[in-house]
Amino acid sequence: MKNCVVTTADKDKALYQDAKNGDNIFCQSGAVPSMIGDSFLIQKLLKDILKIAETDATVLITGESGTGKEVAAEMIHRESPRKRKPFVCVNCSALPDSLVESELFGYNKGAFTGAVADQQGKFEMAGEGSIFLDEIGDMSLHAQTKILRVIENREVCRLGGKGIFSVNARLITATNKEPKHLMEEGKFREDLYYRLDVARIRMPPLRDRREDIPILARYFIHKFNLKFRRKVENFTEEAMTLMLRYHWPGNVRELKNLVEKSFINLPSREAVFMELPEPVREELTSTATLPNEERTRVVSALMETRWNKTRAAMKLRWSRMTLYRKMAKYNIIEKRNPER
Numbered sequence: 001m002k003n004c005v006v007t008t009a010d011k012d013k014a015l016y017q018d019a020k021n022g023d024n025i026f027c028q029s030g031a032v033p034s035m036i037g038d039s040f041l042i043q044k045l046l047k048d049i050l051k052i053a054e055t056d057a058t059v060l061i062t063g064e065s066g067t068g069k070e071v072a073a074e075m076i077h078r079e080s081p082r083k084r085k086p087f088v089c090v091n092c093s094a095l096p097d098s099l100v101e102s103e104l105f106g107y108n109k110g111a112f113t114g115a116v117a118d119q120q121g122k123f124e125m126a127g128e129g130s131i132f133l134d135e136i137g138d139m140s141l142h143a144q145t146k147i148l149r150v151i152e153n154r155e156v157c158r159l160g161g162k163g164i165f166s167v168n169a170r171l172i173t174a175t176n177k178e179p180k181h182l183m184e185e186g187k188f189r190e191d192l193y194y195r196l197d198v199a200r201i202r203m204p205p206l207r208d209r210r211e212d213i214p215i216l217a218r219y220f221i222h223k224f225n226l227k228f229r230r231k232v233e234n235f236t237e238e239a240m241t242l243m244l245r246y247h248w249p250g251n252v253r254e255l256k257n258l259v260e261k262s263f264i265n266l267p268s269r270e271a272v273f274m275e276l277p278e279p280v281r282e283e284l285t286s287t288a289t290l291p292n293e294e295r296t297r298v299v300s301a302l303m304e305t306r307w308n309k310t311r312a313a314m315k316l317r318w319s320r321m322t323l324y325r326k327m328a329k330y331n332i333i334e335k336r337n338p339e340r
């Protein structure tokens with residue numbers, strides 16, 4: 001992730017930088033990247049995000065890599081009363097110990113060799129907005145001590161500076177490592193953890209919400225249609241079946257990359273239905289797990305029939321009652337979606 005600052009002014013210019021990929025995403029007013037998905041888990045997550053956004057609590061977001069922690073952090077800011085103030089992202093894993101203070105707290109001209117001009121730190125830049133410390137679990141104990149001090153005192157001092165700035169930004173942090181394990185291994189300060197874990201958001205892995213795969217795939221297809229000037233509608237049925245069964249260790253990021261690879265592999269500019277590139281197809285076929293094949297079958301039947309229960313039940317050769325029972329058993333909930 002590139003460190004980035006999104007200000008209201010930037011958004012007015014319809015510019016938002018996809019902090020992970022360095023892409024510039026052009027957005028219409030307010031249409032910054034949003035959390036796509038209509039599974040029960042995502043709907044619940046969205047409710048939690050909106051509830052937490054309103055409070056001013058410090059947030060800790062946990063979840064595997066690629067599950068959308070940064071998307072969630074940005075949404076918390078965007079939905080909070082601080083939305084017109086800056087949103088500052090810091091990738092802690094890319095921050096060597098020697099740079100922690102100068103990056104986060106800033107410095108004054110002459111503070112060290114190379115400090116040729118005054119420089120604001122990230123806490124100062126965030127002002128009354130939000131500061132997002134990503135991959136906080138990768139910070140050294142030394143750096144954690146510095147962060148803890150800022151949280152406790154709510155003030156920072158630039159390197160080589162005399163003045164003290166009070167810290168008013170809301171703190172949002174994320175880690176893809178389990179904080180409890182990090183503490184057991186002595187890699188994370190317990191006192192800092194309790195300061196950060198005031199409100200918790202847990203991002204579910206994609207394999208636990210497979211019913212979001214078609215809608216996410218369509219969303220990325222839409223994005224890449226714009227980027228590559230194509231008119232793809234969807235994946236072929238065979239490709240989608242494989243995708244629904246795959247276990248997605250890299251989560252949504254892996255799905256996004258796969259959609260992009262499939263675009264690059266398109267045989268013609270006019271192609272409407274997309275195959276998976278051959279090596280990916282082989283990989284997905286060999287690693288596709290069937291942790292809950294019945295659930296996958298139910299979701300696929302519902303998707304294929306646009307949630308028409310009578311037709312889905314017929315497809316599965318079940319009664320409607322059986323279908324409803326299975327939907328309840330596997331927590332499959334229909335979301336009213338104009339696309340369907």
Ligand SMILES: Nc1ncnc2c1ncn2[C@@H]1O[C@H](COP(=O)(O)OP(=O)(O)OP(=O)(O)O)[C@@H](O)[C@H]1O
Pocket residue numbers: 020033034035036037063064065066067068069070071072134175176252253256
């Ligand atoms: N629910 C979602 N809807 C739309 N896009 C998503 C969603 N979840 C993730 N993405 C996209 O997937 C990619 C990875 O998401 P993100 O960077 O937020 O994951 P992360 O959990 O922060 O990963 P890491 O732990 O590696 O930092 C991004 O391009 C993001 O825009």
